[in-house]
Amino acid sequence: MRITGGMVFGADQRFAERDVVIRDGVFAEEADRKAVPGGGQDAAEEVIDASECYVIPGLLDLHFHGALGMDVCDGTREAYQSIADYEARQGVTAVCPATLTLATDELAAVLRTGAEFARTQTGGADLVGFNMEGPFISHVKKGAQNESYIIPCDPAVVDQFIEASEGLLKIIGLAPEENPDFEEYIRAVKDKVIVSLAHTNADYATAMRAFRAGAGHAVHLYNAMRGLSHREPGMIGAVSDARHVYAEIICDGVHIHPAAVRAAFRMNGAERMVLISDSLRCAGMPDGEYILGGQIVRKEGKLCTLKEGGNIAGSVSNLMDCLRNTVQTMEIPLETAVACATINPARAIRVEDRYGSIEAGKKGNVVLLSRDESLAVRRVVKDGRVIA
Template sequence: MVIKNVKVYTENQEFVSGEVVIRDGRFAEGEAPDDPEEVLDGEGCYAIPGLIDLHFHGCKGYDFCDGTRESIAGIAEYEASVGVTAIAPATMTLPVNELEEILSVAADYKKEAQKAGALGADLIGVNMEGPFISEEKKGAQDARNIISCNEEICRRFLKASDGLVRFVGVAPERSEDAEEFICRMKDQVHISLAHTNADYDTAMKAFAAGADHAVHLYNAMPAFTHRNPGVVGAVSDSAHVNAELICDGVHIHPSVVRATFKMLGADRIVLISDSMRATGMPDGRYTLGGLDVDVSGNRAVLASNGALAGSATNLMDCMKTAVQKMGIPLETAVACATMNPAKCLGVYEEYGSIAPGKKGNIVLLDEELKVKAVVKDGVRL
């Protein structure tokens, strides 16, 4: 395949007019062949890598924690259709045995999808948001299933997923052994701070022990204030820590998004959607982690108390919102939805940029950032 007449997003985070060549499902070097199998006229569109969402729960009526191959396939199909070509869904706080079964199903799905050459989004990881979280900042998680971080249980999760789990979230203030847990597990999986009520000092100790990720910064954690900087301040002071941001226009004020880019630098920020099963569906009542959620527009709240419960916006629309309504440069936003998550997941050799040898996943966007075409493994969807 040859994609002509496009503005190609480069690894230098800039757009350069040119064309893209894909051979055998991967980006290729050199000039286009004289007789390519397919020529796609990009009509001056932006050509960006397929997006990577490393924290979301579901879409189109499906939830990753449904624990079925059908749900994962439905999620993968929808995500690819909107330009998200690789995914690392998040778990909810459920009983340990249920989580093990969900992870086992995901591992089996990945093996089967690879054999079949599925054109839905690639399942490249799992982000464990629970169950090692705090009751105080549980958000839409079910408090009945919260437990303190436990090495034996964590290893069970890793085994059940056949290595698919890439992040395990913890609330370090819940356990006196949290730092030891982080030290012992950090070389097996990325440890993130998630749904935590930790103060600045506790968060700094967790990061010093080896935690290197922050789940949806600002949400489900203490407020960032001038006397009590909390987890946000600790993230700012820990240069090795990457932070997720939900830029759906609901979870974080645009001014705070802009300030965070200035505070952390774009290379440490990962755009996520945190989307739930209502994404891509009509308004109404849905479930998340067994709890009822009411959705109106792009706002999802718990039916019981009105607390924010994930988002109803896919990552492509979050990136678009970051650019058009929050003032983040397109070149920066693209990096935070492609390169940065690929690096966090440890898959940058295969995903995250348009470079020779990487998987031929590419999205064409017009000047209004509307998706005009999605190419997955060199095949137009």
Template sequence: MRVINGQVFDLEQGFVERDVCTDGTLLSAASGDGETLDAAGCYVIPGLVDVHFHGCVGEDFSDATPDGLQRMADFELSQGVTYICPAGMTLPEDQLTAICKNAAAHRAAASHGAELAGLHLEGPFLCMAKKGAQNGAFLHDPDGDMLHRLQEAANGLVKLVTLAPEQPGSLEFIRAARADGVNVSLGHTTADYETASAAYEAGARQATHLFNAMPPFTHREPGVVGAAFDHPEVRAELICDGIHIHPSVVRAVFRLFGPERVILISDSLRATGMPDGVYPFGGQEIEVHGNRATMLGHPETLAGSVTSLMGCLRQAVSFGIPLADAVRAASFNPAQSIGIDQRAGSLDTGKEASFVLLDKTDLSIRSIVFKGALVQD
């Protein structure tokens, strides 16, 4: 396939005029089949990578059902998200094990839809005071042996784990996680600057949904946000749904951290792609009105988003983030965070041919190509 007449995303130059060619499932210097896709009036961007979402279309990753996970993968691909790393909740170990095994079975079956590139354990190693929508009954102190058991159940698919670093045993947990090939992200935490810095120096490399479920960033107590900024190897997740973070703060984060360190996430719930109403969530219930999801009976507690990652990318652009920066934050940066950047996240020759054509006028999806195959046109 040869994609012609489009403005093509480039990591170094932003958008450039060039052809994109595929030879089977990979990007190549020349087309291998003579097929042509006209991208006139479009941007050509890498398929997006969501490393933190819980569900969509009525399904939740934590339900650990094969059909539900398949429906999620199909929906995500339809939204231009070609690689997914769904997140589990704070639950008992037996249910977390079921989630991990379900993910491993889905991966082994070479299922259709977006590729399951990993999974994110957002719980249970969090703190009670900042648990947010997580179920406090199942919180657990950091436990490297437990993480290893879950990694074995997932057949190595655990790529991210969220940790409250003030909990006992956190530094040892970070070292154990790294030995298991797991990236540690700080979140759902009351940690001060010094505690968070110690965790980053021990090997944590991410911040989970920056500003949400952590102490505020103030001039005398910079907390996790300041610690993340001071460690240039650390990336920060950002929920850009127009609800969780004010547009001014979104702009400030991109300026403060730079576009190479921001990871756009959706943190989407099973209500994404569904009508308003009440939905189960991690053994609790949430209430959805429009673009806002809160804990049932606690309208002040946000539960996650009901916006896809592509929707968050469009929202970021509407807030004044340059399109190239938003694309990088939703593709290459998250690919790096789960270790798939050598084959995904940009449009370099030799990488997998997964990309999306966006209409220049409104950033709506015109076409989706996944691993060389046109799946939506």
């Protein structure tokens, strides 16, 4: 396959007009042409005219829960396949779904089903990992997570999850302030899995201790954490000072004010920001009531809240919607937004050797976006094949 005439998002995170060549499902060098008698281009090669389009890598969402009425924690192959198909159609060609706070045995079963699906899947977005928000989180900042299943951090439980996921577990959350031995725990597991600070009421000093011990990720910045104050900067200030930490951010237009989004990019640097959707099973579905980890949530337009208590409960937007919103509403440059939805998440979960940029040898996943203010998806290519 050869994609011509488009403005291609390069590894230098700039757009330039050039061809994109995909051979055997992976990107090839631009000059590569299939050998044919007499030289020249193979007449059978599929050519896509990308004039008036941006050509960007397939997106990678490393924190979302579900779509189309299904959640990965349903723990069924049907749910995984339906969600993977939906995400791929939106241009999200790799996923690292997030699990809810549930009983440990139930979480292990969800991971086992996901691992089996990843080994045998034949279509949809590639399942490249798992991001576990719980169960080692805060009772105070639980958000829409089910408090009944919160437990103290335990390296043995982490080992159980890693085994169940067949090594696909990439990130696991922690509220350090509720776990007195959190530094010892982090040191015990940090070489096996990325420790994130998630649903935490930690103050600045506690968060910095966790980051110095080896935690390297922050779950949905601003949300389900202590707010930023000039005397107690909390998690937000700690993330800014811990320069090795990747910070997730939900740019759906509901969770965070645009000015706060811009401030986060300035404080942390764009290279550490990761766009996520945090989408629930009600993404792509009509308004109404849905189940989230045993609790009822209500979807009204772009807002999803717990029926009891009214806490915001994730989003109803997919990552491509969030990318558009980041540019159109948050006024973040397109080049920055694309990087934060492609190469940054790939680096955050250490799969940048296969995903995140249009470079020779990586998976041949690209999205064609209209080169106008709408940034509409015109075509999705997955493994060198047009799927949408």
